[in-house]
Amino acid sequence: MSQVSTEFIPTRIAILTVSNRRGEEDDTSGHYLRDSAQEAGHHVVDKAIVKETATLFALRYLRGSPATMYKWY
Secondary structure, three states, rough: OOOOOOOOOOOEEEEEOOOOOOOOOOOOOHHHHHHHHHHOOOOEEEEEEEEHHHHHHHHHHHHOOOOHHHHOO
């Protein structure tokens, strides 16, 4: 049986929290994800909080062109 070699490859990550009640100071899930990703060796390139209504608008816009979601790099 052959062994599979798994090499760690750090990833660039953007964290988007959707919340109508949270702000930057009390965004516990966003902070947790950022810290966990960085501790694992990944690069957090952006972190933001948006209101749910803004997110729904953006998703409707992106739905017409799915490829635009992949132009962050």
